[in-house]
Amino acid sequence: MKNRRSVPLPSKLSPKKEKEVPLQGIWSGTISFSLVAIPVQLVKAVEPGRVSFRMLHNKDYSPLLRRMVCPEEGKIIPPEEIIRGYEIGPEKYILITDEELESLSPERSRTIEIVEFIATEDLDALYYDHPYYLVPLKGGEKAYRLLVEVMRRTNKAGLAKFVLGEREYLVAVKSRSGALSLITLHYSEEILPSEDIIPKTEESEAVEKSRLKKIIKAMTANFNPDKYADERRQKIVKLLEKKAKEKAPVEAPEVEEEEGEGAVDLVAVLEESMRKVKRGR
Amino acid sequence: MGKIAAVAGHRLSLSNLEKDLYPAYGFTKAHILEYYRRISPFILPHLQGRALTLKRYPEGVEREFFFEKRCPSHRPDWVATAEIAQTKGERLTFCLVNDLDTLIWVENLASLELHVPLARAASPATPDSLVFDLDPGEPAGILECARVSLILRDLLSQLRLASYVKTSGMKGIHVYVPLNRKATTFADTKKFSKAVAEVMQRNYPDLVTAKIAKEQRRKKVFINWSQNDAAKTMVCVYSLRAREKPFVSFTRTWEELEALAGRGDPEKFHVLPEEALRRAEKSGDLFRDLLVKKQQLPYL
Numbered sequence: 378m379k380n381r382r383s384v385p386l387p388s389k390l391s392p393k394k395e396k397e398v399p400l401q402g403i404w405s406g407t408i409s410f411s412l413v414a415i416p417v418q419l420v421k422a423v424e425p426g427r428v429s430f431r432m433l434h435n436k437d438y439s440p441l442l443r444r445m446v447c448p449e450e451g452k453i454i455p456p457e458e459i460i461r462g463y464e465i466g467p468e469k470y471i472l473i474t475d476e477e478l479e480s481l482s483p484e485r486s487r488t489i490e491i492v493e494f495i496a497t498e499d500l501d502a503l504y505y506d507h508p509y510y511l512v513p514l515k516g517g518e519k520a521y522r523l524l525v526e527v528m529r530r531t532n533k534a535g536l537a538k539f540v541l542g543e544r545e546y547l548v549a550v551k552s553r554s555g556a557l558s559l560i561t562l563h564y565s566e567e568i569l570p571s572e573d574i575i576p577k578t579e580e581s582e583a584v585e586k587s588r589l590k591k592i593i594k595a596m597t598a599n600f601n602p603d604k605y606a607d608e609r610r611q612k613i614v615k616l617l618e619k620k621a622k623e624k625a626p627v628e629a630p631e632v633e634e635e636e637g638e639g640a641v642d643l644v645a646v647l648e649e650s651m652r653k654v655k656r657g658r
Numbered sequence: 659m660g661k662i663a664a665v666a667g668h669r670l671s672l673s674n675l676e677k678d679l680y681p682a683y684g685f686t687k688a689h690i691l692e693y694y695r696r697i698s699p700f701i702l703p704h705l706q707g708r709a710l711t712l713k714r715y716p717e718g719v720e721r722e723f724f725f726e727k728r729c730p731s732h733r734p735d736w737v738a739t740a741e742i743a744q745t746k747g748e749r750l751t752f753c754l755v756n757d758l759d760t761l762i763w764v765e766n767l768a769s770l771e772l773h774v775p776l777a778r779a780a781s782p783a784t785p786d787s788l789v790f791d792l793d794p795g796e797p798a799g800i801l802e803c804a805r806v807s808l809i810l811r812d813l814l815s816q817l818r819l820a821s822y823v824k825t826s827g828m829k830g831i832h833v834y835v836p837l838n839r840k841a842t843t844f845a846d847t848k849k850f851s852k853a854v855a856e857v858m859q860r861n862y863p864d865l866v867t868a869k870i871a872k873e874q875r876r877k878k879v880f881i882n883w884s885q886n887d888a889a890k891t892m893v894c895v896y897s898l899r900a901r902e903k904p905f906v907s908f909t910r911t912w913e914e915l916e917a918l919a920g921r922g923d924p925e926k927f928h929v930l931p932e933e934a935l936r937r938a939e940k941s942g943d944l945f946r947d948l949l950v951k952k953q954q955l956p957y958l
Contacts, residue, residue: 403812405913418913475864485920514913643850643957647857650816654809655861 403657404541408511408524408550408557410491415521416514417489419541422558423508428613438629442645482543489559491535491550500534500549504562511550511557521557528552541657668736668759672766679718679768683903685931687768693898693931694765698758700938701896703949705761707778709742709752711891712769719770719900726769729753734763740779745889754779770900773891777844782888784840787948788847788955789892790833790854791826791882795867795875800927803831804919806858806866806879811912813854817956822948823915825927827899827907832892836951844888850955851883895945896934906934909944 404419432441444453461478462470489511513521528534528551535550546561675688694701712726729739729751738754755761755772764772776785790810792803807823810833814821822834837847855868858881867878874880885892898904908929910918918927929937 405916487917487920643853644857646817646957647813647853648860650813651857651861653816654812657812 403509405514406487406489407517408489408491408537410535413520413524414488415524416517417511417521417557418514419509419559420512422510426607426610428610428617433627433629438627440629440642440645443648478543483540483545486540489537489539489548489550491537493536494528494531494533495536497532497534497551500551503568504565506546506561506563509559509561511559522555525552525555525557528557668734670734670759670763670766672762677718679715679770680902680904681718681720685904687766689931690768690770690898690904691762691765693904693935694761695758696935697896697931697938698761700943701772701894702755702757702761703943704895704945705755705772705774707740707754707756707780708774709740709779709782710755710764711773712753712764712767713771713773713900714767714769715900716768719902723900727752730767736760737763742779742782752779770898770904772894772897774894775888775891776847776886777888781840783843785842785844785847785886785888786836786838788835788837788851789885790851791885791892792831792833793875793880793882794829795872795878795880798877798879800825800829800831800924801919801922802865802879803829804915804927806862806881807831807833808912808916808919809858809862810854810881813858819953819955820947820951822909822945823912824895824907824909824945825905825929826893827897827905827928828901832907834945834948835955836948836953837955838950838952839954842955844886846955846958847886848883850958851881851886855881855883895948896938898931903928904931905929906931908934908937911944 403421405417407414408417409415433439434441445459446452447454461473461475463473464470511521534552537548537550538545539548540546541561547564549560549562551558551560672687672691675686675691677687678684679687679690709727710729713723714726715721715723727750729737730753733739733753737760738756739751740754741749741751743749753760753764755764775782776787776789777783778786790807792806794800794803811821811823814835819835822836824832824834826832852868855866858866859868865879867874867880868883869875869880870882870884884890893899893907895907895909897907899907905928
C-alpha cells in the first residue's frame with residue numbers, strides 16, 4: 378500500500394474546507410444545576426491553523442523521529458527505563474511514580490455541575506485557557522435551547538468544576554450564537570500579578586482625557602474577526618502551493634519493514650496523535 | 659423428544675428443546691432458539707456470506723464443547739455453503755448463515771457461540787473491518803479493557819477513523835474500525851493494528867501490552883492485533899457466549915461505555931438475552947455502520 382502521499386496539498390493546507398469525519402466527542406455527560414440536567418457532549422471549538430513542518434534529513438529526506446536520549450550514555454532509552462522526577466535544584470530530583478500520580482488524579486466526572494452564575498463581563502479574558510463547544514445529546518435539545526436563550530438574555534455565564542482526563546478544571550459555560558461554549562479557565566494561582574505594571578504617576582489632565590476619548594470613539598468598530606487573517610500563514614500556504622505546482626515533491630526513501638516494527642511514518646503519526654490524545658484527556 | 663417446526667420455509671426437526679444448556683442459570687435449548695429467532699433481524703446481516711465456525715455444546719456450557727469448521731455433511735440441502743482454501747492448502751466447506759432457517763438449524767446443533775471471519779467468503783482476503791480484541795490478563799478485567807478502548811477511540815478519532823465497540827460477552831471488549839474497501843488487505847489491517855497496539859503499549863506500559871506471550875499479559879490488557887488475519891474468527895455481534903450465564907456479545911455506544919467505565923462496576927457491562935432483545939428492538943443495530951461505512955487506513 379503506497380498511499381501516504383495521497384493527501385493533495387491544497388486540501389491539507391485549508392483545514393476549514395475539509396469535510397471529513399467529525400471528531401468524536403472528547404467527553405460526554407450532563408450539564409446540571411438545581412433541577413436542570415442536560416445530556417451533552419464536549420467537542421473542540423478551535424483547530425489551530427498553524428502550518429506545521431516535518432523535520433527531514435537533508436541527505437535522503439527521511440522524516441526524523443524524536444527519541445529520548447541519555448546524555449550520559451549517549452544512547453536511546455526505551456520507555457520501560459524512563460521514570461519521572463521533579464527538579465528541586467541543580468541535579469537534584471524527587472522521584473514520582475505513575476501510581477503515585479494516578480492516586481492523586483480526581484475521579485472522572487459525569488456531570489458539569491454549575492455552582493454559580495456570574496455576569497459575563499466579570500469574566501476576565503486573562504483566565505481563558507481553552508475553548509470547547511457543548512453539543513446537546515438526544516433528549517436534551519429543548520432544555521439546551523432554553524438554557525442558551527436565558528443565559529444570553531441575562532448575560533450570565535455559569536461557573537463549574539469538572540474533571541477532564543486527569544485534571545480537574547474550573548470552567549465557564551457561556552451562551553454563544555445559539556450554542557453553549559465551555560471555556561476551561563486558569564486557576565487564580567496561575568495568573569501572574571499585575572501590580573508592578575501599573576505606573577505610579579499623578580492624575581492626567583481633563584483635556585488630555587477627553588482628547589484620548591475622542592480618538593478611541595473615532596476608531597470604534599464592531600468586533601469582526603473575519604477582517605483579520607494570519608498573514609504569515611497565508612503567505613506560507615501560497616508559497617507551498619506555488620512550489621507544489623512548479624516542482625515535484627522530494628521523495629523520502631521507502632522504509633524497509635523491520636521485523637516487529639510498523640512503517641516509521643505510521644508509527645510517527647500514531648505517536649503524534651497519542652500526544653494529542655493525552656493532552657486532551 | 660423431537661419437534662417439527664416450520665421456521666420460514668423449511669421443515670426442521672428440533673431436538674432436546676427442554677434440555678438446560680446453562681444449568682447454573684436455567685436457559686434451555688428452547689430459550690436459545692427463541693433468542694436467536696428474535697435477534698435474527700440484527701445478527702443475520704453480520705453472519706451473511708461469512709464462513710461460520712460452529713462452537714457446539716451438545717451437553718451444555720459445563721460440559722465438553724467442540725469447534726466445527728466443516729459444515730456438517732448431514733446438513734439440509736438448502737443450507738448455503740462456501741468452499742474456502744485453508745492455510746495448509748486443503749479446501750473446506752463452510753456453512754453460510756444467510757437466513758433464519760439456517761440460523762435455527764445451527765442452533766439446533768447447540769452451536770451456542772457463532773464465530774465468523776472479518777472477511778466474507780466471496781472475498782476471503784479483504785477484511786470489511788479491522789478489530790482490536792482487548793483481552794485482560796488477571797487481575798485486570800473488563801474495566802481496564804474499557805479504559806483502553808476509550809483511549810483507542812480517541813487515538814483513532816485523531817486519525818479521522820470512526821470506531822465501534824462491543825463487549826465480548828466474556829471478559830474482554832472488541833473495538834472495530836469499519837473499512838469496506840476492496841483495496842484493504844489483511845496485511846494492511848495487521849500492520850496498522852500492530853503499530854497501534856505497540857504505540858499504546860509504549861505510552862501506557864502499565865496498562866497495555868501488545869505481546870502475544872502469555873506471561874507478559876498479567877495485570878495488563880492485551881491488545882490482540884493478530885486477530886486481523888484471514889485464518890482467524892471473531893465471535894459475532896449478538897452471539898451468545900458459553901459461560902455460566904448466557905451473556906451476549908453486545909454493542910455499546912461510546913457514551914454508554916464511558917458511563918460504564920465511570921461507574922466502575924464490571925457486572926454492569928454484561929447483557930443477558932432478554933435485555934439484548936429489548937435494546938436491539940428499541941435502538942436497532944448499533945453495529946450497522948460496520949457493514950457499510952467506508953474508511954481508509956491512513957499512512958500505510
